[in-house]
Amino acid sequence: MSVEFLITAFIIVVSPGTGAVYTVATGLTRGLRMSVVAAFGCTLGIVPHMAAAIAGLAAILHTSALAFESFKWAGVAYLLFLAWQTLRERGAMQIDTEGESTKGDRSAAHVTGTAILINFLNPKLSMFFLAFLPQFVPTTSTDSLPLMLRLSAVFMIMTFVVFVIYGAFAAAVRDHVVTRPKVMAWMRRTFAVAFVGLGVQLALADR
Template sequence: MSVEFFITAFIIVVSPGTGAVYTVGTGLTRGFRMSVVAAFGCTLGIVPHLAAAIAGLAAILHTSALAFESFKWAGVGYLLFLAWQTLREKGAMKIETEGTSQARDRSAAEVTWTAVLINFLNPKLSMFFLAFLPQFVPAGTPHTLPRMLELSAIFMIMTFVVFVIYGAFAAAVRDHIISRPKVLAWMRRTFAAAFVGLGCQLAVASR
């Protein structure tokens, strides 16, 4: 495994993005346990893109304007929906207090599903992995599929670990934030604005 791959993958993973923002927000609003759930969901959300890149299906998004635009605007709409829910303190970004085991299970499922959709509804990821992974498969490699799967697994592990660290830091300062209503209100506005900003960034993205 090349050092270049580890360095490049690490830079990509630690760069602020939708998944990182959501994991941090979950850590602040729901604590460390749910931030781990969010990190897991975000990691699951990149599996379809990695699979598409390996199978070459990402090329369809690159060549089909309709497919790309449809996928892109679904992602934009979902990010704006998350911003609206965050401002109204509903959905997966709602401040969580102690509750029943059944309520916690529903909460975990909601956080996981939201995290998966956040990364799944981003067509740029498929095309990114289509361009990214083959660079680290040496020319002339007799069996490229195992190599691609290995690179994908490492990327996913790095994503999960880094996002868990983000969530842990957020959860560590959670009590200091939720006990201050004004700070909490600004936090909600900041995360809502971040989702809107990421939605706008995706809206102007092109193939």
């Protein structure tokens, strides 16, 4: 496994994106445990893209304008829904002051599902795996599939670790945020704007 792959993957993972924003938002509003759940869900959301790229299905998104646009606009719609949910409802941004409550399992399932959808409805991830991984698989390699699986696993582990760090940092300052309603309102608006901005960025994305 090359150093170039590790450096490139790290740069891509630490770059702010929808998953990172959601994980930070969860850490601020629900604490460390839920931020780890969000990081785990975002990591799971990579699996379909990885499988599609390895199976060659991602090529359909790359060559079919209709497939790409359909997938892209579904992702845009979901990001806008998250922005609306952040401002109008409590939903994924709800403050959980009860900590380990009887609602914990249900909340964890909701956070996991939302995190998975966030990354699943992002066609650029499929494009990433389609264009990125093959660069680090020699054309003469006799074990290209196992190598792609190993590279994908490293990318997913790196994603989980970085997102957990993001979430842990957010959770660490959580008490300073939730005890100040004005700060919390500002943070909610900030995350809503971030989701809208990421939606616009995705809407303008080309194949």
